[in-house]
Amino acid sequence: MTLHDSSATTHGVELTNITAQLPTSELRQSVAANFAATVGELIDLVAIPGIAWEAFDEKQLERSAEAVAALIRSTGLDDVQILRVPNDDGGQGGPAVVARKAAAPGKPTVVLYAHHDVQPPGDNGLWDSEPFTAVERNGRLYGRGAADDKAGIMAHIASFRAMTEILGDAFGVGVTFFIEGEEEAGSPTFARFLETHRELLAGDVIIVADSANWQVGIPALTTSLRGLVDGTVEVRVTDHAVHSGMFGGPILDAPTLLARLIATFHDEHGSVAIQGLHQGGETVVDYPEDSFRADAGVLDGVQLAGQGSITSRLWTQPALSVIGMDIPSVDMSSNTLLSSARAKISLRVAPGQDPAAALAALEAHVVAHAPFGAQATFTAGEAGQPFATDTHAPAAQAALWALGESWGVAAVETGMGGSIPFIADLKETYPEAQILVTGVEDPDSRAHSANESLHLGDFEKAIVAQAMLLAAINEGALG
Known part of the structure; x- marks a missing residue:
């Protein structure tokens, strides 16, 4: 340097x-x-x-x-x-x-x-x-x-x-x-x-x-x-919750289908897989993997997601996280096929990305990847440039x-x-x-x-x- x-x-x-x-x-x-x-x-x-x-x-x-x-x-x-x-x-x-x-x-x-x-x-x-x-x-x-x-x-x-x-x-x-x-x-x-x-x-x-x-x-x-957009994904399967023993099998519950939808947000490498999002270029600053893992407290054996340098993954590529879910807690669960489930999505967008276009891309992805024909909707939240x-x-x-x-x-x-x-x-x-x-x-x-x-x-x-x-x-x- x-x-x-x-x-x-x-x-x-x-x-x-x-x-x-x-x-x-x-x-x-x-x-x-x-x-x-x-x-x-x-x-x-x-x-x-x-x-x-x-x-x-x-x-x-x-x-x-x-x-x-x-x-x-x-x-x-x-x-x-x-x-x-x-x-x-x-x-x-x-x-x-x-x-x-x-x-x-x-x-x-x-x-x-x-x-x-x-x-x-x-x-x-x-x-x-x-x-x-x-x-x-x-x-x-x-x-x-x-x-x-x-x-x-x-x-x-x-x-x-x-x-x-x-x-x-x-x-x-x-x-x-x-x-x-x-x-x-x-x-x-x-x-x-x-x-x-x-x-x-x-x-x-x-x-x-x-x-x-x-x-x-x-x-x-x-x-x-990076900019920030967020929103809520909701998956609906039935018009009311039903008994898992009486109806389970032909029907997959909403949390399961929500999980399948969430799984489509990233590809096999862990990179964000939503079409239409801007990808920035490579960075010139090196962040050694051992230093990053130590700084972030990554557990032994956990693989890092994405491709490219760590700094580009941090600074110039989009990153998507699920930051909240509305499903019953384990302690409050029952043998019920839930009719709906929601998740709050936070998407960091790369410099050069129009936040409105990122929200539109996220909504289009949710609708296109609704699993098993479930009703999947996206409600946009905040957007920061x-x-x-x-x-x-x-x-x-x-x-x-x-x-x-x-x-x-x-x-x-x-x-x-x-x-x-x-x-x-x-x-x-x-x-x-x-x-x-x-x-x-x-x-x-x-x-x-x-x-x-x-x-x-x-x-x-x-x-x-x-x-x-x-x-x-x-x-x-x-x-």
Whole structure:
């Protein structure tokens, strides 16, 4: 793996000509000098259990937003607001912090996104220390939100501070902080928030700090996200349930026929066998099988499904799962031929796939493969767009350079098997903006799980990288 080629051009501008003029050493020194204070501020944020779920104290979520707003004000910004929009049930969405530094004439604006709400801690007994008391052990900071995503917030704030300290009035790029307060609850009012505050949040580049690096010591730019569609399959056999002894034999029960239908979703290799779904290309990043099996907890003897590289199966190929079934439990079962059975299907779609077309293909497959003439219906559920970064675009080129410069090794262009639905909302609202998905996590961060943690060495490098990216944009990297 070689360092990213910083000789690439951006709108005819040599990136090397730009980066050669940047105060990279000064930015690195500024981040290092303030890093202990930055970690201390992160520890204070972790102590606030701001959870955007109805079962938890809303006042803590407000405390979290206010703490973030205070941190942003401490950078010298005065235009800082805590904003909400109504949700569908008449209440209010989570509190988002929005702060702005206006762009100098002729300079672009960069939007810095992260979220301050966190996942519930789960079973405290699974934690080695209190979830909301951040503790450092062996170079990692443990605590709920230490990585996801309060470290993202602090990366934005600390890089902004470094730029302000080193460049002063020469830092002409406009900066908008957008720190959401309900991401872990599914961002239910995100689209409405963008619609309400469209002009306030507009920017030329949007940096979403809510992803992960390839591994400790190797940075990554997340360049693709699979989309998501889901729906419910129902199989009906009779107009009412009947006794299995009196009628069993000539009639196959609905759960059996549903199982036969589900079996048609994959071919003999375990690849998704639904016609009409987009298949992305091969990936250049290797994920060794032994590492994947260990990370996923695959049991000995279980074969991996699909064909192609593991990363292509994770990032650029569709993946279908059955995530729920409506049939009686074993404890509640009786000798009855069930007349109907349902299953919830979740389909991850590859970048480049139209979600509406994927739903249509899934429905056509269900109808065409109804076993034994059973009535099979498909009811479409949610649909989320996939995402792919144009890595030749100026912002992406500058980001890859900054990551490689900060870490001293080439940045990896990675995909993500999961979806970040609000990315599609950002792309739809701001189609001309360049969206960069970065992060501070690594495979050991265990976001959403017990003992969530942040690698502090890579956290410092992430701050430096973002400061360098802002400096490159300030110097004209966007063209």
